[in-house]
Amino acid sequence: MTTQLVRAAEPVRTPARTPRTPRRTSPWTPWLYLLPALAVLGGLLVYPVYQLGLISFLEYTQAQVGGGEPTSFQGLGNYTALFADPQFRQVLLATVLFAAACVVTTLAVGCSLAVLLTRVRALPRLLLMLAALGAWATPAVTGSTVWVFLFDPDFGPVNRLLGLGDFSWTYGRYSAFALVLLEVVWCSFPFVMVTVYAGIRAIPSELLEAAALDGASQWRIWRSVTAPVLRPVLVVVTIQSIIWDFKLFTQIYVMTNGGGIAGQNLVLNVYAYQKAFASSQYGLGSAIGVVMLLILLAVTLVYLRLLRRQGEEL
Amino acid sequence: MTPSRTFRIRRPVRPARPGRLAAEAVTLLVAAAVAFPLYWMLLSALKPAGEIQSTRPRPWTLSPSLDSFRRVFEQQDFGRYFVNSLIVAGTVVLASALIAFLAATAVTRFRFRFRTTLLVMFLIAQMVPVEALAIPLFFLMRDAGLLNTLGSLVLPHLAFSLPFAIWMLRGFVKAVPEALEEQARVDGASRSRFLWQILFPLVLPGLVATSVFSFISTWNDFLFAKSFLISDTSQSTLPMALLVFFKPDENDWGGIMAGSTVMTVPVLVFFVLVQRRLVSGLGGAVKD
Numbered sequence: 289m290t291t292q293l294v295r296a297a298e299p300v301r302t303p304a305r306t307p308r309t310p311r312r313t314s315p316w317t318p319w320l321y322l323l324p325a326l327a328v329l330g331g332l333l334v335y336p337v338y339q340l341g342l343i344s345f346l347e348y349t350q351a352q353v354g355g356g357e358p359t360s361f362q363g364l365g366n367y368t369a370l371f372a373d374p375q376f377r378q379v380l381l382a383t384v385l386f387a388a389a390c391v392v393t394t395l396a397v398g399c400s401l402a403v404l405l406t407r408v409r410a411l412p413r414l415l416l417m418l419a420a421l422g423a424w425a426t427p428a429v430t431g432s433t434v435w436v437f438l439f440d441p442d443f444g445p446v447n448r449l450l451g452l453g454d455f456s457w458t459y460g461r462y463s464a465f466a467l468v469l470l471e472v473v474w475c476s477f478p479f480v481m482v483t484v485y486a487g488i489r490a491i492p493s494e495l496l497e498a499a500a501l502d503g504a505s506q507w508r509i510w511r512s513v514t515a516p517v518l519r520p521v522l523v524v525v526t527i528q529s530i531i532w533d534f535k536l537f538t539q540i541y542v543m544t545n546g547g548g549i550a551g552q553n554l555v556l557n558v559y560a561y562q563k564a565f566a567s568s569q570y571g572l573g574s575a576i577g578v579v580m581l582l583i584l585l586a587v588t589l590v591y592l593r594l595l596r597r598q599g600e601e602l
Numbered sequence: 603m604t605p606s607r608t609f610r611i612r613r614p615v616r617p618a619r620p621g622r623l624a625a626e627a628v629t630l631l632v633a634a635a636v637a638f639p640l641y642w643m644l645l646s647a648l649k650p651a652g653e654i655q656s657t658r659p660r661p662w663t664l665s666p667s668l669d670s671f672r673r674v675f676e677q678q679d680f681g682r683y684f685v686n687s688l689i690v691a692g693t694v695v696l697a698s699a700l701i702a703f704l705a706a707t708a709v710t711r712f713r714f715r716f717r718t719t720l721l722v723m724f725l726i727a728q729m730v731p732v733e734a735l736a737i738p739l740f741f742l743m744r745d746a747g748l749l750n751t752l753g754s755l756v757l758p759h760l761a762f763s764l765p766f767a768i769w770m771l772r773g774f775v776k777a778v779p780e781a782l783e784e785q786a787r788v789d790g791a792s793r794s795r796f797l798w799q800i801l802f803p804l805v806l807p808g809l810v811a812t813s814v815f816s817f818i819s820t821w822n823d824f825l826f827a828k829s830f831l832i833s834d835t836s837q838s839t840l841p842m843a844l845l846v847f848f849k850p851d852e853n854d855w856g857g858i859m860a861g862s863t864v865m866t867v868p869v870l871v872f873f874v875l876v877q878r879r880l881v882s883g884l885g886g887a888v889k890d
Contacts, residue, residue, distance in 0.1 A: 315714065415630065416630075416632060419636040425872070443656065444659070537824075538824045570737050
């Protein structure tokens with residue numbers, strides 16, 4: 289039925305037609321359609337963000353939650369306490385560095401494999417695509433448990449294969465971060481690979497062939513032809529990766545058992561959770577949340593500017 | 603959309619060069635490495651207990667058994683948690699698809715004040731770290747009396763999957779020619795009839811692709827389940843149940859791998875079913 293309608297509709301389109309025809313309905317119709325979404329987002333996103341900001345200015349611990357003590361306004365007290373805390377500064381630094389390492393590795397792996405995919409025949413491509421889809425679809429929790437098992441000092445195949453004996457990956461700070469990084473790259477490179485591959489396929493092949501005829505090297509073609517054309521796609525995957533990797537929670541929590549030995553593998557998200565729910569310091573936890581929110585907001589604004597500069601119409 | 607669309611070679615097949623064979627060998631190696639963790643998960647779930655606790659793990663098993671699965675389902679009431687997870691994810695997927703469809707229609711088919719502002723807000727909302735909101739949401743759920751119920755998982759996930767769903771559906775709704783709407787109007791179809799009987803079926807593939815994301819993020823949820831379902835374990839979801847097996851030093855790896863398999867398979871199936879739409883949908887989301 290619908291296809292018939294599409295065909296029937298074709299001849300109606302005339303050059304003179306204005307893009308927006310006057311409508312019978314009231315100007316409130318779009319708002320009516322938006323109502324459920326706005327209600328849900330207002331109640332469960334905007335209001336909690338407001339609450340988060342509010343709690344971050346209060347002294348809010350178990351005593352206040354239970355009603356034993358009145359909540360008191362702290363001003364920026366929680367924030368000054370946070371930034372005076374050497375552990376917080378260390379966690380912040382670790383989060384930024386770890387996220388950066390994850391993003392760079394994910395992008396490098398995803399882009400190289402996307403290029404590789406364009407150079408092979410259909411069957412190998414299909415196999416890699418399927419494997420990547422499997423990794424992509426794996427829930428973070430199960431991905432984490434499986435990778436911990438793979439690197440288990442006693443029963444894991446990796447140590448055996450590499451002849452590492454009973455080396456414990458989660459014991460040392462850097463080896464634990466490295467293990468989490470591997471898992472994160474494993475489950476997030478497919479998004480980059482598939483998106484960039486789709487982007488490369490959209491480049492007219494004449495362009496690449498012309499460059500090849502001119503004697504350009506593979507690296508040169510990538511840098512001077514492919515990368516510039518792919519810029520919008522690369523911006524999207526980079527920003528998405530930054531956002532995902534910056535708010536990592538499950539992998540760190542599961543793989544390093546809540547932040548590693550003596551909190552050596554804590555990242556901001558896990559730290560906020562530990563502060564709030566393990567030690568009932570809701571005010572401090574919220575302040576950490578606000579710091580994260582502001583950093584991600586900054587990233588988002590950069591993203592929006594980049595999109596705007598590319599002439600994206602919203 | 604033909605089944606082969608994603609993987610079809612568009613360029614004519616060039617004569618084989620030594621470089622391509624090497625590239626194909628690398629591709630196959632990478633594919634094997636990427637698939638290996640999933641293979642190992644399934645293999646370990648099927649290995650009998652003695653083989654898993656072996657310090658000389660072998661990449662195959664000669665006597666597969668379902669003992670680990672049995673143990674997981676008997677000890678942990680895994681069946682119930684599976685159903686809980688399905689209820690939560692299913693509700694979020696259906697509700698967010700409907701709500702996002704209406705909202706995406708509003709922002710693509712109408713011009714009104716604050717339209718661009720709203721779109722930017724949806725984009726920003728996508729970036730809000732879900733986990734940071736666990737604290738205020740915890741108090742919100744407590745005040746609403748929803749702690750320890752599945753509702754406390756459905757509502758936040760609905761809110762978190764909506765912005766992305768709306769943003770992604772925009773592309774799909776935009777792709778439906780406007781002439782169609784005019785034609786429907788000329789033919790005397792009411793607006794709601796056009797919306798549900800013409801636009802909705804046409805956007806359905808996009809809805810399915812979008813749903814994968816809401817499904818996965820809800821299915822994976824670990825933090826909210828951990829924070830909101832404190833005392834009533836009958837309301838637990840799969841990730842929580844899985845971590846009961848996950849203890850430092852005395853891990854029941856067979857159980858963990860069986861539980862992980864149970865949790866991964868539905869997502870894998872869902873993913874494989876919609877992967878074509880997913881890829882083309884992402885392309886659309888990127889280009890728009």
